[in-house]
Amino acid sequence: MTGAPPAVREDRAVHPVDAPPAFELSNISKSYPGAIALSDVSLSLLPGQVHALLGENGAGKSTLIKIASGAIQPDSGTVRVAGQEIRSLTRRDVQALGVRVIYQERQIARDLTVGENVMLDRLPGKNLVSWRATWKEAAARLAIVGLDLDPQASVRGLSVAQWQLIELARAVDYGARAIIMDEPTASLSRAEVERLFQVVDTLRERGVAVLYISHHLDEIFRIADTVTVLRDGRRVFHGAVASLTPERLVEEMFGQVVHTVHRSDQARRDEGPAISLADVSLGNRLHRVSCEVYPGEVVGFTGATGSGTSDLASVFVGALRPTSGTVTLSGKKRVTSRRAAASSVAFLPSDRKRRGLLLDKTIGENLMLGRLAVKGSTIVRHGALRRESHELMKAANVKSDSPDRAVRTLSGGNQQKVIIGRWLNLKSRILVFDEPTAGIDIPSKMEIYATLRRLAGEGAAVVVCSTDFQEVGLVADRVFVMRDGELVGEVAGELATEHRLIAMEMGV
Amino acid sequence: MTSAIRRMVRGESAKVFAPLVIAVVVLSAYTEFREDNFVAWANLENILLQTSVLGIIAIGQTFLIAAGQIDLSVGTFAAFSAVLAATQVTGGRSELLSITVCLVVGVLVGLMWGAIVTKIKVPPFILTLGGLSVFQSLALVRAKNSPVPVRDSFEWIRTGDVLGVRTPIVVLLVVLIAASIVLHFTRFGRQVYALGSSEEASYLAGLPTARTKVLVYVISSTLVAIAGLILMARIGSGDPRSGGGLELKAIAAVVLGGASLSGGRGTAFGSFLGVFVLGVVQASLTFLDINDSWSDFVFGGVLIVAVLITAISDLRRDNQGQRRPLSQIFSMRGAATAPMMPAEETTNQQQLEEQS
Numbered sequence: 109m110t111g112a113p114p115a116v117r118e119d120r121a122v123h124p125v126d127a128p129p130a131f132e133l134s135n136i137s138k139s140y141p142g143a144i145a146l147s148d149v150s151l152s153l154l155p156g157q158v159h160a161l162l163g164e165n166g167a168g169k170s171t172l173i174k175i176a177s178g179a180i181q182p183d184s185g186t187v188r189v190a191g192q193e194i195r196s197l198t199r200r201d202v203q204a205l206g207v208r209v210i211y212q213e214r215q216i217a218r219d220l221t222v223g224e225n226v227m228l229d230r231l232p233g234k235n236l237v238s239w240r241a242t243w244k245e246a247a248a249r250l251a252i253v254g255l256d257l258d259p260q261a262s263v264r265g266l267s268v269a270q271w272q273l274i275e276l277a278r279a280v281d282y283g284a285r286a287i288i289m290d291e292p293t294a295s296l297s298r299a300e301v302e303r304l305f306q307v308v309d310t311l312r313e314r315g316v317a318v319l320y321i322s323h324h325l326d327e328i329f330r331i332a333d334t335v336t337v338l339r340d341g342r343r344v345f346h347g348a349v350a351s352l353t354p355e356r357l358v359e360e361m362f363g364q365v366v367h368t369v370h371r372s373d374q375a376r377r378d379e380g381p382a383i384s385l386a387d388v389s390l391g392n393r394l395h396r397v398s399c400e401v402y403p404g405e406v407v408g409f410t411g412a413t414g415s416g417t418s419d420l421a422s423v424f425v426g427a428l429r430p431t432s433g434t435v436t437l438s439g440k441k442r443v444t445s446r447r448a449a450a451s452s453v454a455f456l457p458s459d460r461k462r463r464g465l466l467l468d469k470t471i472g473e474n475l476m477l478g479r480l481a482v483k484g485s486t487i488v489r490h491g492a493l494r495r496e497s498h499e500l501m502k503a504a505n506v507k508s509d510s511p512d513r514a515v516r517t518l519s520g521g522n523q524q525k526v527i528i529g530r531w532l533n534l535k536s537r538i539l540v541f542d543e544p545t546a547g548i549d550i551p552s553k554m555e556i557y558a559t560l561r562r563l564a565g566e567g568a569a570v571v572v573c574s575t576d577f578q579e580v581g582l583v584a585d586r587v588f589v590m591r592d593g594e595l596v597g598e599v600a601g602e603l604a605t606e607h608r609l610i611a612m613e614m615g616v
Numbered sequence: 617m618t619s620a621i622r623r624m625v626r627g628e629s630a631k632v633f634a635p636l637v638i639a640v641v642v643l644s645a646y647t648e649f650r651e652d653n654f655v656a657w658a659n660l661e662n663i664l665l666q667t668s669v670l671g672i673i674a675i676g677q678t679f680l681i682a683a684g685q686i687d688l689s690v691g692t693f694a695a696f697s698a699v700l701a702a703t704q705v706t707g708g709r710s711e712l713l714s715i716t717v718c719l720v721v722g723v724l725v726g727l728m729w730g731a732i733v734t735k736i737k738v739p740p741f742i743l744t745l746g747g748l749s750v751f752q753s754l755a756l757v758r759a760k761n762s763p764v765p766v767r768d769s770f771e772w773i774r775t776g777d778v779l780g781v782r783t784p785i786v787v788l789l790v791v792l793i794a795a796s797i798v799l800h801f802t803r804f805g806r807q808v809y810a811l812g813s814s815e816e817a818s819y820l821a822g823l824p825t826a827r828t829k830v831l832v833y834v835i836s837s838t839l840v841a842i843a844g845l846i847l848m849a850r851i852g853s854g855d856p857r858s859g860g861g862l863e864l865k866a867i868a869a870v871v872l873g874g875a876s877l878s879g880g881r882g883t884a885f886g887s888f889l890g891v892f893v894l895g896v897v898q899a900s901l902t903f904l905d906i907n908d909s910w911s912d913f914v915f916g917g918v919l920i921v922a923v924l925i926t927a928i929s930d931l932r933r934d935n936q937g938q939r940r941p942l943s944q945i946f947s948m949r950g951a952a953t954a955p956m957m958p959a960e961e962t963t964n965q966q967q968l969e970e971q972s
Contacts, residue, residue, distance in 0.1 A: 425820070454822075455820055455821070455822070457820045462814075462816065462817075463816050463817055463820055464817055464820070465814070465817055466810060466813035466814050466817055466818075466880070467813075467814065468813055468881075469809075469810075469813055473809075473810075476806070477810055477817070477818070477821045477823070478821060478822075480803055480806050480807050480810060480821075480823055481821050481822035481823045482822070484803060485803070486802055486803055486804070487802060487803075488800075488801055488802060488805070488806055
């Protein structure tokens with residue numbers, strides 16, 4: 109997350125560079141009706157090396173992972189594991205060959221124990237499960253990933269980071285040759301990220317090849333030996349990380365660099381706060397939070413994962429009712445426990461797939477969810493809604509040809525724009541964004557920041573809750589820093605550098 | 617409005633309706649070929665009359681299933697409603713008052729289910745499974761274990777007509793048209809689909825999810841009360857055992873009509889078509905002089921075939937040319953193959969698909 113990349117990289121690779129690749133994709137092409145997902149892409153993973161895969165959303169990373177894991181078949185090209193060519197792989201075949209995938213979403217059986225989750229794909233024993241062997245083997249693997257947990261304990265109540273390490277423990281059996289990690293740090297705190305890196309270093313020493321997918325450039329420089337950059341389904345760069353600068357990488361990913369947000373403080377303090385919290389507590393998750401947000405300004409709340417930024421967002425929109433304290437909307441105290449009427453408070457929740465979207469519906473239906481939430485005529489005029497969907501797609505810059513496309517086919521950045529687009533026509537007085545750009549590419553991020561600024565410019569009060577320090581520093585007029593459910597400091601946006609915010613968060 | 621209807625017919629719905637229409641046409645043609653006079657207004661009227669009770673219940677259930685809910689107590693509640701109306705009339709109350717009592721009870725029962733499901737968050741499947749037993753018992757107790765004859769009462773429902781169309785059919789068609797309009801052309805209707813598609817996303821977007829949920833239970837229970845009245849009028853008595861199995865037939869018809877048990881899909885017309893298929897099957901068997909015991913077999917067969925067709929076409933759409941083993945048809949989530957309850961966590965399979 110922070111710190112300049114060390115200058116020397118070469119000493120990282122424990123195994124000689126001329127060792128046969130653990131896993132090799134050669135000249136892979138894959139097209140879907142109307143779109144080419146991958147075109148002549150090659151990639152090889154060497155034992156004991158961490159290979160980063162970069163690219164904005166829609167560049168073909170997901171398709172590549174699916175092919176590497178055997179979930180789908182390439183149209184052309186070959187897949188080799190330890191030098192041996194494999195045809196028509198199923199996921200099970202790939203698994204048996206020692207290729208493991210750690211997906212972005214957690215693959216944990218919630219009702220089982222830690223040990224069963226570690227040994228999920230291969231419980232020891234011939235006909236009957238040998239529980240003694242299960243616990244013993246699980247404990248050994250947990251030790252490898254540095255996780256000090258009782259194998260017989262339930263996985264419920266553990267953190268997402270711990271779940272992720274349990275999955276890693278599942279992946280590191282003796283046959284593991286290559287481990288593919290898809291955005292492993294997306295939902296981790298800084299301390300947890302550092303721990304994950306230590307585990308990755310351990311894997312490297314054990315001679316495992318790691319394919320590491322991430323949006324965070326600083327992570328790439330911290331952990332990777334070599335990097336492949338995809339753009340529009342093609343490999344545009346391939347080489348050692350040591351020879352690169354972050355600027356060069358960004359240029360390879362996007363062609364050109366756009367990296368500023370126009371910020372001007374237009375807060376209308378004379379109108380009184382649009383929303384204010386007074387001594388708001390929420391169980392042991394929020395403690396006596398007081399703050400005011402004025403029309404026309406963007407206010408950021410940041411802190412480590414679990415510091416309460418997400419809970420605060422839910423309190424702002426009324427999805428969680430504070431256990432004590434008051435929430436005042438435009439001078440009126442809010443008493444209802446119902447989610448605030450959308451005309452006054454718009455909300456972009458974190459976890460867009462589960463909490464933000466109707467995944468089985470079309471783009472148009474998802475855009476119109478905002479309309480359904482505000483007061484309006486009883487009769488729905490489908491023609492008018494359709495026209496509005498087209499308008500909103502354009503306004504939010506959703507890249508798709510028709511509102512009738514299924515929303516699940518969009519990339520993460522475009523899905524997020526759909527949720528934002530939902531609110532653009534509704535003149536909401538308050539907009540609350542919880543992790544607005546988690547897991548989406550830099551150009552989409554910049555577009556979303558510009559939209560947030562525009563909404564504030566039009567007189568809305570905008571709240572951004574994010575564990576991304578850089579993000580709030582970039583977009584907000586004022587930033588509050590949170591720790592353990594409390595506000596521990598406030599700083600003006602132009603002074604909110606990442607370093608400053610982290611220092612405040614740590615109490616320096 | 618017309619363009620919306622055109623789109624509705626052309627899109628998803630057409631794919632679901634086509635096999636049903638084909639099933640009806642083929643069955644009718646075959647029966648007509650073997651025995652004359654199958655394709656005739658009198659016979660169509662008879663089929664609609666036979667299926668009016670189930671049709672109204674299925675349309676009510678459509679609201680629930682589209683909203684991701686379910687009510688298993690509709691069959692026995694229809695019987696309870698029938699017994700209630702019969703005992704009211706034989707007890708000396710007027711027909712109008714008896715009907716009113718039934719409708720009020722229907723609304724109250726819907727409110728009760730809705731309130732319990734929204735406030736205490738009990739899974740509706742289990743809750744209404746309990747309701748199924750409770751209403752069966754209440755009907756038996758109230759009827760003292762045997763049908764309560766109503767003699768000359770409700771004659772206007774039994775034999776009456778409106779402009780030459782028999783009263784139960786008129787009620788069915790009115791319910792069908794009203795439900796279609798509500799589901800497709802009102803904000804409430806669209807909120808029902810949003811709720812069924814994702815309750816959490818709907819709630820966080822600010823939709824009145826609790827109100828929507830209560831209302832679908834109220835609508836369904838009220839329609840079931842009406843169906844109970846027609847059931848009672850048609851057989852001329854309030855029979856406490858007359859509703860058995862209607863809930864499963866209704867749910868089967870709703871699914872046949874294109875709904876997904878995980879919510880977010882389904883239309884009133886589809887459900888009506890599902891019920892109509894059942895009616896045509898039964899009538900064909902009668903015409904062909906085949907033992908009526910076979911009717912459930914044929915209907916079940918149509919259901920299985922329809923579900924397979926939907927699942928396979930969903931697989932094709934989702935895969936878009938990708939190869940996937942046939943075994944995954946059974947773990948796929950698709951229109952009719954979806955799990956009974958919306959899963960709390962997304963499954964691995966879904967996550968894989970969603971990662972694109």
